[in-house]
Amino acid sequence: xxxxxxxxxxxxxxxxxxxxxxxxxxxxxxxxxxxxxxxxxxxxxxxxxxxxxxxxxxxxxxxxxxxxxxxxxxxxxxxxxxxxxxxxxxxxxxxxxxxxxxxxxxxxxxxxxxxxxxxxxxxxxxxxxxxxxxxxxxxxxxxxxxxxxxxxxxxxxxxxxxxxxxxxxxxxxxxxxxxxxxxxxxxxxxxxxxxxxxxxxxxxxxxxxxxxxxxxxxxxxxxxxxxxxxxxxxxxxxxxxxxxxxxxxxxxxxxxxxxxxxxxxxxxxxxxxxx
Amino acid sequence: xxxxxxxxxxxxxxxxxxxxxxxxxxxxxxxxxxxxxxxxxxxxxxxxxxxxxxxxxxxxxxxxxxxxxxxxxxxxxxxxxxxxxxxxxxxxxxxxxxxxxxxxxxxxxxxxxxxxxxxxxxxxxxxxxxxxxxxxxxxxxxxxxxxxxxxxxxxxxxxxxxxxxxxxxxxxxxxxxxxxxxxxxxxxxxxxxxxxxxxxxxxxxxxxxxxxxxxxxxxxxxxxxxxxxxxxxxxxxxxxxxxxxxxxxxxxxxxxxxxxxxxxxxxxxxxxxxxxxxxxxxxxxxxxxxxxxxxxxxxxxxxxxxxxxxxxxxxxxxxxxxxxxxxx
Numbered sequence: 294x295x296x297x298x299x300x301x302x303x304x305x306x307x308x309x310x311x312x313x314x315x316x317x318x319x320x321x322x323x324x325x326x327x328x329x330x331x332x333x334x335x336x337x338x339x340x341x342x343x344x345x346x347x348x349x350x351x352x353x354x355x356x357x358x359x360x361x362x363x364x365x366x367x368x369x370x371x372x373x374x375x376x377x378x379x380x381x382x383x384x385x386x387x388x389x390x391x392x393x394x395x396x397x398x399x400x401x402x403x404x405x406x407x408x409x410x411x412x413x414x415x416x417x418x419x420x421x422x423x424x425x426x427x428x429x430x431x432x433x434x435x436x437x438x439x440x441x442x443x444x445x446x447x448x449x450x451x452x453x454x455x456x457x458x459x460x461x462x463x464x465x466x467x468x469x470x471x472x473x474x475x476x477x478x479x480x481x482x483x484x485x486x487x488x489x490x491x492x493x494x495x496x497x498x499x500x501x502x503x504x505x506x507x508x509x510x511x512x513x514x515x516x517x518x519x520x521x522x523x524x525x526x527x528x529x530x531x532x533x534x535x536x537x538x539x540x541x542x543x544x545x546x547x548x549x550x551x552x553x554x555x556x557x558x559x560x561x562x563x564x565x566x567x568x
Numbered sequence: 569x570x571x572x573x574x575x576x577x578x579x580x581x582x583x584x585x586x587x588x589x590x591x592x593x594x595x596x597x598x599x600x601x602x603x604x605x606x607x608x609x610x611x612x613x614x615x616x617x618x619x620x621x622x623x624x625x626x627x628x629x630x631x632x633x634x635x636x637x638x639x640x641x642x643x644x645x646x647x648x649x650x651x652x653x654x655x656x657x658x659x660x661x662x663x664x665x666x667x668x669x670x671x672x673x674x675x676x677x678x679x680x681x682x683x684x685x686x687x688x689x690x691x692x693x694x695x696x697x698x699x700x701x702x703x704x705x706x707x708x709x710x711x712x713x714x715x716x717x718x719x720x721x722x723x724x725x726x727x728x729x730x731x732x733x734x735x736x737x738x739x740x741x742x743x744x745x746x747x748x749x750x751x752x753x754x755x756x757x758x759x760x761x762x763x764x765x766x767x768x769x770x771x772x773x774x775x776x777x778x779x780x781x782x783x784x785x786x787x788x789x790x791x792x793x794x795x796x797x798x799x800x801x802x803x804x805x806x807x808x809x810x811x812x813x814x815x816x817x818x819x820x821x822x823x824x825x826x827x828x829x830x831x832x833x834x835x836x837x838x839x840x841x842x843x844x845x846x847x848x849x850x851x852x853x854x855x856x857x858x859x860x861x862x863x864x865x866x867x868x869x870x871x872x873x874x875x876x877x878x879x880x881x882x883x884x885x886x887x888x889x890x891x892x893x894x895x896x
Contacts, residue, residue: 317678324675332663335704402659406720409623411648412676 318413325407325420329394330427342390343432347383348439354379354503355443362504369444376440377457377529378502381522383432384465385497389489391425392472396482404564418564422469429465433458449535457532460545464525467549470556477563496522521548576601576636576728576759577622583630584617584783591617593783594631604750604760606774606791608767613780615763616655619730622761623653636728652721655732655763659717662706666697666716669705673723691719695749711742718749729753731762735769747772768868771795779878787878796842797877803828803841805850806863810835816859823849829876840877841866 314320333340354375359368398404398421407417437445437458447454472489479485499516500506500523506514517523524544531538577599584592592614599605607615620626622633624644632639638646660669667688674684692701695715700708705716714734721729731750735743750773754760764770770777771791779787779794787794803824807816813830816837820828824846828839844866854861 314678320678321676324672328661328664328672331668332661335663401662402656403661405625406653406659406673407676408625409648409651409653410673410676410724411645416676 318416318419321412321416322419322423325417326423326426329421329424333427340428340431343383343387343428344435346386347379347432347436350383351376351379351436351439358503372440372443372445373448373534374530375503376436376445377533378526380433380436380458380461381464381526381529382497382502383436384429384461385468385522386493387428387432388425388465388469389472389486389493390428391421391469392474392476392485392489393482394425395421395473395476396479396485399477400482414565415561418473418560422466422473425469426462426466429462433462447533449532453532457529460532460542461525461529464545464549467552470553470560474556474560474563477560496520500526502526521545524548574601574637575599576603577605577633577761579618579622579631579633581631582618582621582628582633584614584621584626585629590783592621592628595780595783595785597778597785599759599761600775601759602754602757603775604754604762604773606770606777607761607763607780608765608770608777609763609780610765612782614783615780616732617783618780619653619655619732619761619763623651623730624648625653649724650727652724652726652729653732654714654717654721654730654734656736660705660713660720663704665702666705666708666719667692667701669716669720670723673720677724687723691722695719696745709742711738711745714738714742714746715749718746722753726758728759729761731760733763733765736765743769767795771868794878801841801843801866801868803839803847803850804863804865804867805837805854805861806835807837808860808862812859813837815857816854816861819853819857819859820850823853836863 355368355372359371359375362371395404395418404417408414472485475488476485479488495516499509499513500520501517502522506517506523509517521544524541525548527536527541528538528545530536531541575598577597579595579597582592582595583590595614595618597605597607597618607618609615617626621628622635622640624640624647627641632641634640635647636650638650640647660666661672664672670688670691671684674687675681679687688701689698692698695718697712697715697719700712705713708716718731718734734750735746738746747769750760750762760773762770762773774791776789777787777791777794778785787797789797803820805816805820807813810832813832813835817828817830820837820839824839824841826839826841828837830837847864847866851864
């Protein structure tokens with residue numbers, strides 16, 4: 294190992310770069326998002342939960358339950374109803390991976406490295422969330438390609454259809470702050486997963502994702518009226534295949550704002566305090 | 569080794585509590601610029617807690633500390649610009665290549681893409697990792713991994729470096745590599761705070777040593793001073809017959825003039841000695857007494873023995889077990 298003098302990029306030069314850059318956190322967040330993409334390229338099997346899993350869910354519900362649910366119309370009649378639902382279910386489920394990955398970063402000491410660097414405190418969290426947007430997007434693209442192949446069409450026009458995809462992506466980016474917070478609060482990745490499933494199942498199955506809410510038993514109907522996922526699914530259907538749109542869309546947007554307003558600050562606080 | 573007027577690290581009365589346990593109980597320390605402080609102590613002594621506070625990862629519950637003249641709590645951002653951290657924590661990303669890890673850190677601290685790349689190349693070469701630079705870090709050996717950790721903490725050219733047990737678990741060859749690196753950094757003017765469980769390591773690298781025990785500083789001084797207090801070396805005698813332990817202990821006590829410790833479990837008699845002159849006397853007496861031994865050796869005192877000599881009690885039970893395993 295040589296003792297050669299270190300490069301011309303001495304501390305003074307670097308400090309100048311850092312201090313004169315009020316938006317340094319943007320570049321830092323993008324760098325950390327890039328890290329997530331590199332990791333995905335390194336371990337493509339980590340994408341299984343946003344590739345095969347959604348397809349399996351779509352195909353399973355379509356062909357196994359399609360006949361029964363659509364009341365004799367067969368799976369072709371069920372597809373337009375089911376696809377928006379499975380989109381929501383898959384994307385919402387993939388958000389919990391964000392919390393698990395963050396928890397893992399903490400356990401392995403990667404985040405302590407970041408915290409010892411002169412970078413903005415929010416960068417590692419925003420970077421993690423942005424990086425995971427790639428996973429959510431993968432899930433959306435895979436499902437839409439499969440859906441189109443099976444004969445799905447945006448019955449309400451392509452513009453509204455794309456808006457629906459944007460909506461579910463934005464919802465995922467709001468909801469994932471809950472998992473970011475839990476990922477920082479809970480000690481182990483298993484703990485995060487345990488809590489997540491406890492919350493996710495009532496959220497997704499107690500909603501009109503797979504069946505009309507009117508077919509649910511009384512208590513589930515009541516729950517489904519409170520459940521934000523119900524409004525998201527309704528808004529998605531409104532945009533993708535037509536139907537009631539205004540109320541579900543507004544309620545969904547309100548939930549998104551609420552989730553960010555509550556959980557993003559909580560997550561940042563937990564990040565600062567975590568020792 | 570240049571020593572300027574202002575110390576690089578000053579801490580006064582640092583206290584950190586976790587619930588009812590006190591990890592740090594009023595620690596004072598000063599590290600002059602350009603020198604190496606070795607913090608010695610068993611697991612749970614508070615070494616890592618101290619480094620985490622000085623590295624701005626933890627806020628102390630009491631006391632204050634300045635690093636490079638900046639307060640570690642109020643001016644944490646400034647402190648982070650001048651420090652580097654390597655340890656059991658503050659790790660690299662195992663799922664990325666060594667090179668990408670270094671480039672990422674360079675980008676994070678504000679280097680351009682080009683600068684970050686050349687900085688990464690330079691560090692890979694310096695730490696003899698050029699060939700492994702594009703491999704995923706989890707495939708690295710223990711020694712390579714430690715070198716990459718060290719390289720990662722040097723991307724920003726820190727003037728103050730914290731090394732938390734940098735060689736724990738490394739083989740002697742890899743350990744020597746880390747030692748050489750630390751020596752070279754110090755030659756370049758870097759101030760180093762190093763924690764270790766090995767007296768040998770502190771002795772090899774540090775200008776001064778502090779011994780931590782249960783969150784307190786129990787001894788401090790130059791390595792030579794501490795070793796003089798602890799006995800420079802240790803004479804070990806292991807009788808072939810465990811039944812001879814008592815008689816061996818008596819012979820050793822008589823020959824050296826100090827009462828030895830008798831480890832019944834390992835059938836070992838040890839005594840701190842200042843040099844090897846008493847060894848022939850011990851050999852002759854044992855021979856006269858007709859006692860066969862399976863081991864007779866001179867070695868540096870273990871941390872346990874330093875502890876015993878400096879504090880009058882053995883290191884905490886739990887940690888002693890670990891240390892005995894590691895030390896012998």
